[in-house]
Amino acid sequence: MCGQENKKMTVEEIVDSLTHVCMDLRNKIKDARADQVEIEKIVIKHIKEWSSVDNNSVNDFQKGLEWFNVSKGLSIKEDLKGKITILDFFTYCCINCMHILPDLEALEKKYSIEDGLVVVGVHSAKFSNEKDSAKIQSAVQRYNISHPVVNDAKLSMWRDIGISCWPSLVILGPDGQVLFVLVGEGHRKELLLYTQVALKYFKSLKKISNHGLDLKPAAHLLPVTRDLLLFPGKVQVLRDEKILVSDTGNNRVLVLDFDGQVEAVVGGYSRGFKDGTFKEARFNAPQGICALEDDVFVADNENHAIRVINLKDKTVKTLAGIGTQGTDYVGGKTGTEQALSSPWDVAIYQYAQNNKSVPVLLIAIAGTHQIWAYFFEDTTWWKNRQYKAKSCSAIVGSGKEENRNNSYPHAAGLAQPSGLAVAQGIKALFFADSESSSVRRVHLLDGKVTGVAGADKNPTNLHNYGDVDGSGCTAKLQHPLGVTWDEASNVVWVADTYNHKIKKIEIDGKCTSVYGAGKPSRDFKFDEPSGLAVSKTHNSIIIADTNNHCLRIINKDDQTIKTIDLKLPKNVGRPADKKLNFDINVSKNSTLKILLIPKFSKDLKFTPEAPQKWALKYLLTSWTAEKISGALDEAILIKTSEDVGKYKFSVLLNLVVCKTDECIPKKYEVVFNVDVDDSQSGDVEILKEIEIN
Secondary structure, eight states: OTTOTTSOOOHHHHHHHHHHHHHHHHHHHHHTTTOHHHHHHHHHHHHHHHHTSTTOOOOOOOTTOEEEEESSOOOTTTTTTTSEEEEEEEOTTOHHHHHTHHHHHHHHHHSOTTTTEEEEEEEOOSSGGGGOHHHHHHHHHHTTOOSOEEEOTTOHHHHHHTOOSSSEEEEEOTTSOEEEEEESSOOHHHHHHHHHHHHHHHHHTTOOOOOOOOEEOGGGGSOSOOSSOSSOOOEEEOTTSOEEEEEGGGTEEEEEOTTOBEEEEEEOSSOOOBOEETTTOBOSSEEEEEEETTEEEEEEGGGTEEEEEETTTTEEEEEEOOSSBOOOSSEEEEGGGOOBSOEEEEEEEEEEETTEEEEEEEEEEGGGTEEEEEESSOEEOGGGOEEOTTEEEEEEOOSSBSOBOBSSGGGOBBSOEEEEEEEGGGTEEEEEEGGGTEEEEEETTTOOEEEEEESOSSTTOOOOOOOBOEEBTTSBOSSOOEEEEETTTTEEEEEEGGGTEEEEEETTOEEEEEEETTBSSTTOOOSSOOEEEEETTTTEEEEEEGGGTEEEEEETTTTEEEEEOOBOOTTOSOOOSEEEEEEEEEETTOEEEEEEEEEEOTTEEEOTTOOOEEEEESOOTTSEESOSEEETTSOEEEEOOSOOEEEEEEEEEEEEEEETTEEEEEEEEEEEEEEEESSOOOEEEEEEEEEEO
C-alpha cells in the first residue's frame, strides 16, 4: 500500500494511493498472462488488502442533489449497501467520458442490479452550462445512459474523495469501501474482471444483496413521436440548395428542401454499422456531413467510421474506419483498414497538385484531438510528405489535448476538434476546438496552426471560457461545436454551443454575438446549437438546434427566424416493436370511443411516473378526433363522416415498461380496419386488450 500500511489514511489519500496501485495491478495481471486462476488470486488479494483498510468508506452523496433515471436520490449507506458500485465521474462534454459508456453498458448487460452491480454516473461539470440539470437530462437521453446519474454541480463528491480528472472510475465494495480507481478510458477488461471477482468474493461472504432499485429512465421524457428530428447534430447545404441534416438521435441522415419536404431518408432509428441501400444502411449517432458531387460523406461518430452516401445510386458504403474505436495517432492504412476514434465533422478541400485540383477529405477526429485526411489520389502533401490513394492519416495535432499553436502541424495541440469549415478562396480550415472553447485555423498551404478567437494564451489552460465579444483571446466562447464559412461576407459563423448563441468571427479574430439568447428579438432562443450552414441563394443560416430537436433558418436580410417544419414521406417512421390489427364495424356519422387495456406478460410492468402515450395516425381527413394524442388511460374519441366504405387508421403507442432493473421503451402500432356502413348512426364503445411483452 505504497508504504502507508501503518498510517491511518483519509479516503482522499486512499483514492490517491489506489490510483497508482491499480496501475501496478494492471501490470501484474498482464504478467500473469492467460492464467485465470493466478489472475483471480491477484485480484482477490488486492480486494482483501484494501477492503480492510481503516477509515476506507466514502461519505454519502450530499442531500438535495438532482438525480436522473431513478425515482429518488440514492444513498451509499442504504440503497447501495450490499452492492458493488461503480462511480463514474464524468462531464458530458468530454469525449473520453463518452468513450467509456460502451464499457459500462457491456458491464450492465452482464450483471444486473439484482446480481449486485450498480453503476452511478456522478456528473461533475467542467463548463457552467453543464451544471444545469435540464442540460444533463438532455445528455443522458442523447447518449442513451440508463443507469442512475446525479448532478453533483458543486463537485462535492469529486472533492471529498480527491478525483483529479475526467473520466475517473471508482469501484466500491458492499460497505462503501474503495476497492479500485481507474483513470481515463480503455479499462473494459479490468472493469469486467474486477467486477466479476468482487461479486464472487463478497457473495462468498454473504455481503451481496439482491434488492432492486426503482428506476425511472429519462428516455421517456423525449418527444412523443420520434418520426421527426432527435438531437440533430450537423447541417449542410448542397449545391442545388437541398439541406442535409444528421439526425443524430435517430441514427440517420435526411435530405430535404427549404420547405421541409424530406426527399430522402438514409438509415434510421436502430443503431448499427451496415452498408447497403438507404433503407438497409445503419449508422450510430452520425455527426458531420459534407458533399462532393453525388457523394455525401458522414462522420459516423459512434461507429468510429466515415461513411459515404451516393445520392444517385441511393447506397451507403464505408470509406474509412473499422466500426470500433481506434487508438492510432498516426494512421496511413487504407481507409477500411484504418481504425478511427470518434470522427465529429468532415469537410472537402480542393488541393492544387500538378496543375489540377485534387479533393481531400478533412476529418475532425475528436477522440485523439487531431485532424486527419482521407486522400482520394496519390498526393504530395505539406513538407513533401507522400500519401497513397485511399489512405487515411493524421495531418494536424500531436494527440495531446492542448490549445497549442505551432508552425509545424504535428507539433500543434488540439482539444477535441468538433466542427470544420474550409475557406477555399483563402486556403484556410477553420475548426471549432470545443474543449479549449475557441475557433482556430489551419493554414492549408503549409499546415501552420493559429488561434482566431477564444481560449487562453496558456496552451494547457482549457478552462478559460465565457461569453464575451472581443478579438482573439479577449473573446470568450463556451464549448463551440460548429463552424461554417460565409464566402459572401468573408466571415466564420460559429455555433457557440454552451452559450446557446450564433456568433460571427472575422478573419482578424473579431468575435461578435449576433443571434441567440433573445438577440436580436425574443424569438431567437437556442438550446445547445451544434451545427450550422450558409445558403447563398436564400441569404440565410440554417442551424441544427440540437436540444430543441429542430432546424432553424435565419434570414440575414430581414433578421427573422423560423423553424423548418419537416414533412416526412408517408412510408417513413420508426418501425413499431409490434403491430396489432383489429376489425371493427361502425355506422357513418358515429362517435367511436376506443379504450386500449394493457395486459402484461410475466415480469413486466409500466415504469412508475413514466408517461404512457398514444397518438393517432393516418386518420381519414373527413373524420375528426377530439385529440390526436393523449395518455394511455384516456379514451380515443373519433367522429366518422358521411363516407361509407372500408378505411383504416393507426394508434401509435409509446410506452416505457420495466423488467426487473431494466427499463425498456416500447412502440406498438394498433391498426383499426374499419367497415363503415350507412345504417343508423350511434355511439360505439370499443375496448381492446393490448398484450405487452
